Amino acid sequence: MTILEARQITKTYAVGDRNICVLDNVSVAVPAGEFLVIKGSSGSGKTTLLTLLSGLDKPSSGRILIEGRDITDLKEDELAPLRNTTIGFVFQSFHLAPSLTAMENIMFPAELRRDVRAEEKAEILLRRVGLIERSHNFPHQLSGGEKQRVAICRALINDPKIVFADEPTGNLDSANGKAVLELLLELQKERQSTLVLVTHSTEIAEMADRVVLLKDGKIVCDGARVH
Numbered sequence: 001m002t003i004l005e006a007r008q009i010t011k012t013y014a015v016g017d018r019n020i021c022v023l024d025n026v027s028v029a030v031p032a033g034e035f036l037v038i039k040g041s042s043g044s045g046k047t048t049l050l051t052l053l054s055g056l057d058k059p060s061s062g063r064i065l066i067e068g069r070d071i072t073d074l075k076e077d078e079l080a081p082l083r084n085t086t087i088g089f090v091f092q093s094f095h096l097a098p099s100l101t102a103m104e105n106i107m108f109p110a111e112l113r114r115d116v117r118a119e120e121k122a123e124i125l126l127r128r129v130g131l132i133e134r135s136h137n138f139p140h141q142l143s144g145g146e147k148q149r150v151a152i153c154r155a156l157i158n159d160p161k162i163v164f165a166d167e168p169t170g171n172l173d174s175a176n177g178k179a180v181l182e183l184l185l186e187l188q189k190e191r192q193s194t195l196v197l198v199t200h201s202t203e204i205a206e207m208a209d210r211v212v213l214l215k216d217g218k219i220v221c222d223g224a225r226v227h
């Protein structure tokens with residue numbers, strides 16, 4: 001089953017009196033449960049594609065479908081529940097709220113939907129990623145790897161079907177990066193979710209089920225990997 005689809009999407013930006021095309025007629029269909037890597041050099045359009053696939057921004061033309069539902073024209077208030085439940089996000093720079101503890105950061109998306117089990121779920125996740133002892137620490141009291149593990153818990157608390165990750169190991173050293181990636185993949189398998197991850201890294205791409213290679217806003221290769 002296809003859980004996520006981009007149909008012939010284009011993204012152009014007006015810069016001065018010129019239009020710059022950063023994604024040019026891109027189509028991609030992601031089956032449920034896949035680990036898809038979007039790879040390409042700097043400026044090739046990876047983050048733009050992730051942003052459009054996840055409904056954070058709108059394409060200039062083309063359609064985006066999540067679970068068969070066309071989300072292209074949905075308004076902010078219609079997209080908000082989708083973002084908070086069907087989708088989880090992990091960013092390169094963690095995006096944790098500095099004034100909230102690890103536990104509070106993780107609980108936040110569950111509290112938004114008034115989940116009475118928010119605290120219990122956050123605790124289970126903190127234990128799962130080995131950070132229960134850090135529950136009451138603020139982000140500035142955590143290492144980069146710990147912050148990213150907290151951010152992963154926050155992304156997962158509402159049990160999203162699709163997790164989008166933009167260079168999730170980009171701010172970590174190689175040992176921490178590897179541990180964070182392994183954790184993301186283990187959790188993806190446990191929860192049978194779909195993972196769409198942006199990276200420049202060939203090493204990470206080699207772990208994916210499929211790699212979409214972007215160059216100058218176009219898909220130049222879309223292929224399953226043989227593990």
Ligand SMILES: Nc1ncnc2c1ncn2[C@@H]1O[C@H](COP(=O)(O)OP(=O)(O)OP(=O)(O)O)[C@@H](O)[C@H]1O
Pocket residue numbers: 013015020022040041042043044045046047048049200
């Ligand atoms: N708001 C914007 N206005 C104008 N141009 C933009 C805007 N956002 C992105 N771009 C341009 O679109 C192109 C693709 O950017 P994008 O961030 O998607 O690339 P990327 O492959 O993720 O790069 P990196 O690996 O460096 O993060 C770049 O040339 C960038 O300068």
